[in-house]
């Protein structure tokens with residue numbers, strides 16, 4: 001079978017990678033290979049098993065021989081490098097594991113260069129901005145104030161992608177993802193954690209007074225933006241924020257979840273986190289909006305979908 005696009009997705013058994021793989025595998029013009037070590041991902045997040053045009057290989061992208069065997073046996077047109085150690089607590093507790101992800105970035109870029117990949121897509125993070133100097137955070141004007149290993153790795157990763165383009169002409173797109181949620185996100189993260197607590201009669205926990213703000217992007221908006229960047233040849237050699245620009249405080253979020261889940265859940269406050277809990281975060285998403293050409297999924301609707309999916 002002659003496919004229009006052969007696509008590799010690392011971290012494709014995760015929240016965002018799995019949703020992307022599922023979306024791209026629905027198009028019979030694509031052949032999709034997902035690699036993932038299942039450290040935080042799960043086989044349940046992989047595409048529909050009835051679809052014939054995708055396969056899964058369990059491997060660690062930081063191990064060069066493992067990823068080399070996949071990338072030299074199929075000539076991929078596009079690579080989405082989404083595999084990474086994620087989660088605030090996990091990344092704070094395991095800084096060396098986080099730093100090891102630099103190996104995966106180098107493996108993907110070197111192999112992409114050597115095997116004729118047409119474009120590499122990288123999942124960077126809002127964390128590269130560190131404590132916000134300006135709101136909204138803009139791809140070009142906001143300084144990168146990365147301090148923690150997770151953010152430093154993402155920042156260095158961006159530099160590697162840009163340098164491979166500069167020296168070898170390997171086209172890239174850097175997505176700076178801001179908080180992205182959906183039914184497949186693990187309960188290590190704030191919104192699914194709150195929904196799970198509210199639905200099981202447990203209190204919703206908030207760090208500090210809950211005045212820190214966040215934005216929450218429904219996963220469908222993320223996937224639609226990245227899919228169009230691929231299909232319509234957009235954001236070539238560019239960096240783009242991908243998230244929501246609707247800012248809410250964590251306390252407001254807890255109240256929304258409690259209300260939408262039935263209104264009986266209690267909210268309790270824990271001491272503030274010692275590090276890694278930024279006061280504000282809100283992206284400038286002009287580039288994303290121009291690509292999407294529609295309103296983002298409202299938070300209230302996203303929470304409703306999350307509650308529905310958890311209730312089963």
Ligand SMILES: NC(=O)c1ccc[n+]([C@@H]2O[C@H](COP(=O)([O-])OP(=O)(O)OC[C@H]3O[C@@H](n4cnc5c(N)ncnc54)[C@H](O)[C@@H]3O)[C@@H](O)[C@H]2O)c1
Pocket residue numbers: 010011012013014015016017035036037038039040041042059060061062081082083084085086104123124125126176177178179180181
């Ligand atoms: N979800 C967000 O809000 C958000 C925000 C900013 C950046 N990101 C970035 O987006 C990407 C996807 O995140 P996610 O939210 O889907 O998290 P996730 O944990 O659901 O997905 C990451 C996937 O990578 C896999 N993985 C980790 N290390 C690996 C390795 N060495 N080899 C192979 N597979 C490996 C995990 O098993 C998991 O399936 C990550 O790079 C993350 O840093 C996510």
